[in-house]
Amino acid sequence: MISYVLPEFLVMRDENRCIQCQVCVRQCANDVHYLDEKDGKVKADDAKCVNCQRCVTFCPTHALTIIPNPQEFKANANWTKKAITEVQKQAESGAVILTSMGNPQEYPIYWDKIVLNASQVTNPSIDPLREPMELKTYLGRKPDKLEFDEKGRLITKLTPQLVLNVPIMFSAMSFGSISLNACESLARAATELGIYYNTGEGGLHSSLYRYGKNTIAQVASGRFGVHANYLNAGAALEIKIGQGAKPGIGGHLPGEKVGAEVSATRMIPEGSDAISPAPHHDIYSIEDLRQLIYALKEATNYTKPVSVKIAAVHNVAAIASGIARAGADIIAIDGFRGGTGAAPLRIRDNVGIPIEMAIAAVDTRLKEEGIRHQVSVVAAGSIRNSADIIKAIALGADAVYIATSALIAIGCHMCQKCNTGKCNWGIATQDPQLVKRLNPNIGARRLVNLVTAWEHEIKEMLGGMGINSIESLRGNREMLRGVGLTQKELDILGIKAAGE
Amino acid sequence: MKVIDANGIHYQQLNALIKQTAASGEDDIRVLNVRGQRYIGDGMRGDATITVEGVPGNDMAAFMDGPTIVVKGNAQDAVGNTMNEGKVMIHGHAGDTVGYAMRGGTIFIRDDVGYRVGIHMKEYEDKVPAIVIGGKAGDFFGEYMAGGILILLGMGLYPDEPIVGNYCGTGMHGGVIYIRGQVDKYRLGKEADVRPIDDKDQKVLGMYVEQFADHFGYDAEDILSGTFTKLIPFGKRPYGKLYS
Numbered sequence: 001m002i003s004y005v006l007p008e009f010l011v012m013r014d015e016n017r018c019i020q021c022q023v024c025v026r027q028c029a030n031d032v033h034y035l036d037e038k039d040g041k042v043k044a045d046d047a048k049c050v051n052c053q054r055c056v057t058f059c060p061t062h063a064l065t066i067i068p069n070p071q072e073f074k075a076n077a078n079w080t081k082k083a084i085t086e087v088q089k090q091a092e093s094g095a096v097i098l099t100s101m102g103n104p105q106e107y108p109i110y111w112d113k114i115v116l117n118a119s120q121v122t123n124p125s126i127d128p129l130r131e132p133m134e135l136k137t138y139l140g141r142k143p144d145k146l147e148f149d150e151k152g153r154l155i156t157k158l159t160p161q162l163v164l165n166v167p168i169m170f171s172a173m174s175f176g177s178i179s180l181n182a183c184e185s186l187a188r189a190a191t192e193l194g195i196y197y198n199t200g201e202g203g204l205h206s207s208l209y210r211y212g213k214n215t216i217a218q219v220a221s222g223r224f225g226v227h228a229n230y231l232n233a234g235a236a237l238e239i240k241i242g243q244g245a246k247p248g249i250g251g252h253l254p255g256e257k258v259g260a261e262v263s264a265t266r267m268i269p270e271g272s273d274a275i276s277p278a279p280h281h282d283i284y285s286i287e288d289l290r291q292l293i294y295a296l297k298e299a300t301n302y303t304k305p306v307s308v309k310i311a312a313v314h315n316v317a318a319i320a321s322g323i324a325r326a327g328a329d330i331i332a333i334d335g336f337r338g339g340t341g342a343a344p345l346r347i348r349d350n351v352g353i354p355i356e357m358a359i360a361a362v363d364t365r366l367k368e369e370g371i372r373h374q375v376s377v378v379a380a381g382s383i384r385n386s387a388d389i390i391k392a393i394a395l396g397a398d399a400v401y402i403a404t405s406a407l408i409a410i411g412c413h414m415c416q417k418c419n420t421g422k423c424n425w426g427i428a429t430q431d432p433q434l435v436k437r438l439n440p441n442i443g444a445r446r447l448v449n450l451v452t453a454w455e456h457e458i459k460e461m462l463g464g465m466g467i468n469s470i471e472s473l474r475g476n477r478e479m480l481r482g483v484g485l486t487q488k489e490l491d492i493l494g495i496k497a498a499g500e
Numbered sequence: 501m502k503v504i505d506a507n508g509i510h511y512q513q514l515n516a517l518i519k520q521t522a523a524s525g526e527d528d529i530r531v532l533n534v535r536g537q538r539y540i541g542d543g544m545r546g547d548a549t550i551t552v553e554g555v556p557g558n559d560m561a562a563f564m565d566g567p568t569i570v571v572k573g574n575a576q577d578a579v580g581n582t583m584n585e586g587k588v589m590i591h592g593h594a595g596d597t598v599g600y601a602m603r604g605g606t607i608f609i610r611d612d613v614g615y616r617v618g619i620h621m622k623e624y625e626d627k628v629p630a631i632v633i634g635g636k637a638g639d640f641f642g643e644y645m646a647g648g649i650l651i652l653l654g655m656g657l658y659p660d661e662p663i664v665g666n667y668c669g670t671g672m673h674g675g676v677i678y679i680r681g682q683v684d685k686y687r688l689g690k691e692a693d694v695r696p697i698d699d700k701d702q703k704v705l706g707m708y709v710e711q712f713a714d715h716f717g718y719d720a721e722d723i724l725s726g727t728f729t730k731l732i733p734f735g736k737r738p739y740g741k742l743y744s
Binding site for chain 1 (some may be wrong): 511512515516519536538539543545558559560561563565577578581582584600601604616619620622623624627643644646649653671674736737738739740741742743744
């Protein structure tokens with residue numbers, strides 16, 4: 001069958017600059033570039049190009065540019081190029097369209113419609129270069145009250161907490177969806193920064209146990225790689241109920257990504273699909289969730305906080321309240337822009353709600369019920385910069401999870417093809433030749449740089465507001481104003497309009 | 501031998517006590533008057549034998565990594581949830597999701613089990629978990645099974661009573677299910693393939709059925725004399741063509 005699908009990109013090669021060195025041929029796992037034996041010239045098959053820009057970056061003479069294919073259909077505001085192309089693809093494959101990374105559609109980005117406050121005249125701003133600024137964050141259940149004995153010693157038994165130097169963590173990405181070098185980059189950076197990274201649902205590779213102090217070990221519906229050593233390896237456990245990119249469905253790691261190392265870590269045969277069912281089959285209710293939370297606490301003798309991660313969906317506030325009451329120490333909420341290694345396109349682009357709305361709604365609800373202190377709230381799902389973090393915390397989050405921005409830091413160019421396993425940057429692949437392109441030392445350095453830069457920006461913005469501790473910003477929505485939002489949106493976000 | 505009276509004790513206290521006792525080197529622990537306390541043996545390592553008199557609560561032997569648990573009575577849901585190593589023997593019935601995502605060890609249940617038993621069981625190289633059930637099983641038996649062995653013996657059924665519910669082996673992509681007697685085709689998931697029993701199967705069945713018969717006082721030869729249906733997956737990538 002002849003494919004009607006046009007190439008998405010065109011590879012532009014400046015023949016005046018190209019020295020026929022074939023770096024592009026060697027760098028491209030999609031086999032776009034090739035040497036034409038007939039005339040000895042390097043050429044390209046545009047149809048295979050995913051615009052990951054590996055060749056563009058490595059071309060020594062800057063001879064390459066990738067551009068979107070300018071070929072258009074007859075103008076039609078309804079039947080767009082995207083809509084037509086997707087129908088063509090499915091008519092040829094008969095399959096669900098699979099994609100990766102977060103929802104790229106043109107929904108409103110509320111972060112960009114919220115502005116921050118700063119001190120002018122009536123209260124002084126604080127200069128983080130000359131005054132201490134506290135970003136240390138404790139995640140976990142806080143006691144209802146503190147009690148002391150007659151000598152002033154604390155007698156209240158405190159529950160285990162995660163201690164973060166900066167309110168940022170690396171979100172769950174499994175070994176399998178990403179490479180071991182990518183996992184190691186995250187683990188090393190988390191250790192150096194005094195924060196945490198999350199194993200995702202693929203178990204923990206034996207070489208990563210040494211980073212346990214800075215690890216959150218995830219337990220998902222497939223229970224891959226979950227055993228007593230794994231449960232005790234990390235600083236906390238996380239039950240994954242849902243993911244922002246694909247709320248309500250499970251995950252399939254395709255058999256071709258299950259090589260020897262992934263197979264040993266997940267404890268399934270090589271080449272077998274790793275199927276995570278949509279629900280946990282021991283959790284059909286909040287009561288069942290409580291059962292698993294306490295099964296994990298029992299298994300680890302109450303030494304580790306247990307987090308529950310959900311996708312942001314319609315009744316997120318009520319669900320979060322149930323999770324808090326089920327005994328979770330942390331609730332991680334993943335908005336609909338959150339990334340993924342593979343998700344059906346229709347689900348990614350149409351299911352879930354924005355994280356900004358979800359965080360505000362959850363924080364409001366937990367406060368109304370007087371249980372906000374019983375649980376920490378972590379916001380995830382497209383945190384792009386330090387301002388997004390400040391806004392998330394002011395809306396009510398305790399900390400944020402970042403994943404897409406972390407991957408961009410180590411080389412991801414957002415081509416959204418993680419599911420193919422051919423990541424030219426050595427991130428979302430298990431091909432040994434590609435994996436070694438990512439050096440975990442350099443990966444960790446780039447991640448440490450990113451978080452360090454954001455840390456300073458957070459301090460500057462906090463100082464500007466006259467605040468010297470991140471604790472004082474949490475849920476402090478007075479520091480936020482909305483621009484171009486409806487009254488209903490302002491009400492849900494719990495913020496005033498600019499000028500009020 | 502150490503005896504623990506579970507009468508009126510909350511599960512947190514009871515399990516801490518059992519763990520302390522095992523940690524002190526005691527390898528024969530008898531827990532009396534158990535009335536629904538959850539998580540007995542949860543995450544426990546070592547090789548102690550815990551005998552439970554009464555009805556243990558949900559998630560017994562969850563994440564368990566070595567010990568043996570003998571229940572003198574019925575058990576509730578999620579016995580052996582994500583269990584890694586060890587042995588469980590239940591002298592009675594067990595509830596839903598027995599052996600969910602079980603990775604290793606063996607579970608013997610004298611009578612019937614509920615829904616979703618053996619769901620998402622796994623195996624890796626020579627680490628192969630097994631569940632042997634004396635009676636019948638509910639719907640979704642061996643659903644999404646990725647490895648391991650499920651043996652369903654169907655003893656004590658009424659005439660024409662089905663041995664297994666619907667959707668047996670749905671989404672199966674590894675492991676093997678042995679069911680004594682015949683199973684109506686419509687009860688099987690479309691990923692499960694019916695195959696004849698060969699010599700290797702006879703050996704596996706013989707080994708587990710003998711242990712089962714030993715524990716519960718049956719005649720192994722008697723059980724093995726019946727015919728068995730074997731189910732294995734059509735492939736290890738059931739949904740490979742669904743996505744592109």
